[in-house]
Amino acid sequence: MGAGYLFVAPFVVIFAVFSLWPDIYSLVLSFEKYSGYGRAVPVGTANYRALLGYGAFWTQLGNTLFYWVVHALILIPIAFVLAVIVRSKLVRGRKFWKPVIFLPQVMSIVAVSLVFETLFSQKYGVVNSVFGTNIAWLTNFAIARWIVVLLLVWQGVGFWFVVFLAGLTGVDPAVEEAAMVDGAGTVRRTISILVPMMKNVLLFAVVIDAIGSMALYTQPNVLTAQGGGLAVPAVGTLSNLVVGNLESGTFGESAAAGWLLFILTILVGAIVFGGFRLSGGRFGRGRQR
């Protein structure tokens, strides 16, 4: 019995001191004015009100949600179709396709963001050079947001693909093959048969992906801001408000932004989970009929 406490103690102590306590201390700071030294002054909800009255907050909240929803909507069908194809007995070389499609997951995120910067740079980029265009892919922020999505999709397909592939092992391969050889129109039918069968796998992946997407930071910043700086609010995410305020020594607003991000994560997680339960009910009725 003593060993039980002893063995779990390192984990619990490290977690409490280095995660739980800082979270709580952030909550305290979010109601204070503190510049990193000197005394912290209680200010009530002023930090939260300041953030919510700040146009950049809403822009970056919108960007965070945009990146999440759009990248997931594009990712799911691509990864799903690829998994169905690779899983099929008609297609050979599964041991080759699987790691190749997974490959982007294995590249350093900062490195691939920098590679995408060289692809889409206006003056010196590969895309403009090859097609003879002069499009401001990264400096026209309306376009840049889509390049961020492209990067997220490119990077994420491997993850979803492997998740779906693992999920499909529980399904009779004949189901997909029958649909696949039937031609293009039946891709939809494949999905309408397989998706209900893989509901739990999907739920897991979608929830994890949604939670992770709320904390998105690296890609938009490395891709659109040079020299390791912060992206402008037009392409930045909510995380930038935490970092930006920390760097400028406004700890209270930084902490308030951190807690708003946490609340957003819970809300989005709950909505996705709830949404799935609802559509799950529909699948269930469909099967009964």
Next chain:
Amino acid sequence: MTTAAVGAVRWEQTARSRRKLGLVVAYGLLVVAAIVSIYPLALMVINSLKSNNQVLVNPAGLPSPGTLSNYGALLSRGQLRAFANSLIVAASTTVGAVFIAALAGYSLTKVRFPGRTIIFICLVATIMVPVQTAMPGFYAEFASLHWINTYQIQIVPFLAPVFGLFMVRQYLLGVPDSLVEAARMDGAGEWRIFARVILPIAKPALAALAVLEFLLMWNSYLWPQVMASAPSVAPLAVTLPTLTDSTLGIVPLYGTIMAGSVLATVPLLIVFLRYQDAFMTGVTYGNT
């Protein structure tokens, strides 16, 4: 031939040609996916072999002439140190986190003591908290303890990964208690059971966790950028984007940056090629 027979032959022909079409489409999609997957990696390597000017003038073509000057520039710009920092931080966090999570996982599944379920529930309840939430409080607290710009600020906070504990626990729940009970009957102490019975049994889960942890640590950018950006301790992920040509304003040195990106990708590729299965089961562990 009867009309029925003709119909059957036609049907078979359409079925066969549809099957062929299906295969063509399937392989076509896979080839496109493979090219899209590999191209950025290839571009990274190719452009790392061009001078910085050549990358600007000829971003898409092959290097002519090829040069290794970018790799030399990484040396002179202190990027080897950054690479070593990345390795030190990622490797030591991985070893420590896997050990601590395994120890805790064993305790929470195979040793009976009051409160073990509550401890687990409390830990899992926090899984939705992003690292950003802790950052301001963490910075305020640990700046006064002189932890900013150290290795430990990059390592210690990540030694208790809740998702890792979750993975180990799920795995050990599937291991029969009788194995542990038998060892206890034989008079083995808890530590001995953990080291001799649990660690070997849990190896697949621990390998998957190790690979995932290494990947996460190697990719960490936000935390070290804020907490440890001094060149003596900063990882490669933080220093790479800052490689700019100061004489040309902030024009990035793309050739050198690509060489650094190659350097940043090689360890992940090695881990991936060596532990491919653990790598790919790691990402799907939560649902198996």
